[in-house]
Amino acid sequence: MAGTVQCELCPTECVLENYQVGGCRTRINKDGTLYSLVYGKPCAVAVDPIEKKPFYHFLPATKAFSIATAGCVLGCKFCQNWQISQASPEDVDHQNLPPADVVRQAMFYGCRSITYTYTEPTVFYEYMVDTAQIARQFGVRNTMHSCGYINEKPLRKLAKLLDAADIDLKAFTEDFYSRICGGRLKPVLDALVVLRQENVWLEITNLVIPTLNDDPKKIREMCGWIVKNLGPDVPIHFSRFFPYYKLKDLPPTPFETLKDALKAAQDAGMRYAYIGNIRTEAENTYCHRCRKLLIERIGYHVQQINLTGGKCRSCGTAIPGVWS
Amino acid sequence: MKIKRREFLGFFLIGSLVSLVLNKLGLRRTERPKEALFWRRKV
Numbered sequence A: 001m002a003g004t005v006q007c008e009l010c011p012t013e014c015v016l017e018n019y020q021v022g023g024c025r026t027r028i029n030k031d032g033t034l035y036s037l038v039y040g041k042p043c044a045v046a047v048d049p050i051e052k053k054p055f056y057h058f059l060p061a062t063k064a065f066s067i068a069t070a071g072c073v074l075g076c077k078f079c080q081n082w083q084i085s086q087a088s089p090e091d092v093d094h095q096n097l098p099p100a101d102v103v104r105q106a107m108f109y110g111c112r113s114i115t116y117t118y119t120e121p122t123v124f125y126e127y128m129v130d131t132a133q134i135a136r137q138f139g140v141r142n143t144m145h146s147c148g149y150i151n152e153k154p155l156r157k158l159a160k161l162l163d164a165a166d167i168d169l170k171a172f173t174e175d176f177y178s179r180i181c182g183g184r185l186k187p188v189l190d191a192l193v194v195l196r197q198e199n200v201w202l203e204i205t206n207l208v209i210p211t212l213n214d215d216p217k218k219i220r221e222m223c224g225w226i227v228k229n230l231g232p233d234v235p236i237h238f239s240r241f242f243p244y245y246k247l248k249d250l251p252p253t254p255f256e257t258l259k260d261a262l263k264a265a266q267d268a269g270m271r272y273a274y275i276g277n278i279r280t281e282a283e284n285t286y287c288h289r290c291r292k293l294l295i296e297r298i299g300y301h302v303q304q305i306n307l308t309g310g311k312c313r314s315c316g317t318a319i320p321g322v323w324s
Numbered sequence B: 001m002k003i004k005r006r007e008f009l010g011f012f013l014i015g016s017l018v019s020l021v022l023n024k025l026g027l028r029r030t031e032r033p034k035e036a037l038f039w040r041r042k043v
């Protein structure tokens, strides 16, 4: 087994022979040393509203400089970005953008934050960490949208540099994770707890897919777990599914299903539950105490913000989130 | 750690300029492999 290495970044823990590439397609064993194939090579670079990530309780109405490289640690059959997430780095066009240039560009475009997103930031861990370190020095915040499929040690190191994370909790059964995503649920739940312990601002996204993860009983169970383990202040985004990639035969999520999910979250005690990917009042933020409108949104556009110093303007209650 | 105005200008203005020149001249070293974090040798 001379020259064999084991990657310990994500729970897959690939064992790689010489010149073998990991399951995420982004890490290679060369003569007994593991290298990243995507460092400084983003295949997607854009300036987005922070609401698109989605973050609803983190610097609303600001711009997020967003980057991604090819690759992913999972293989979800519904992936919206499968052209890059399920591709090898050599198969997609990329820019050469070293960490310092990412930060400079973020500053140039007036972005308050950098978001590591689109594919799965764990696969470009080294690039993300180096960029985040520089960004922090210059007062630019760091956020990620991730599937949370990462081991505890690397996550704790990363969490010290992160200001916010939006984690996809794709379902609340091991069966869904293994059949639809090629992963496991338990490590994702563990990652959520670690991020909470490390005081990273946390939001959760749950894509509701007809027949696969829309069982109201399971959604209630999931929300109960969130309240018990992460607290009632973690916002949850129930996102509408559209037929895509390998799940083209399923219909888009009916609005009623999303409303049921929203109610399940509220019944479980979650204070901030949202519906995404569809225009509705459930995109707005309402004060958990007086129910007055705090942030009005239409899609990614913020219409009004009724917060002063992070407090509700009507009743003065401090609203959980990062507001400045 | 708060950075000074001079450091900010150095990083942002001079850094951007150097970066631009390197890119224009095609001198950016991109193929330097980056060793990964979090792995171990199997024995």
Ligand code: SF4
Binding pocket: A007, A008, A009, A010, A011, A012, A013, A014, A021, A022, A023, A024, A025, A026, A027, A073, A122, A123
């Ligand atoms: S990060 Fe990639 S190489 Fe490492 S264990 Fe996960 S899938 Fe394998």
Ligand SMILES: [Zn+2]
Binding pocket: A287, A288, A289, A290, A291, A292, A312, A313, A314, A315, A316, A317
């Ligand atoms: Zn209020």
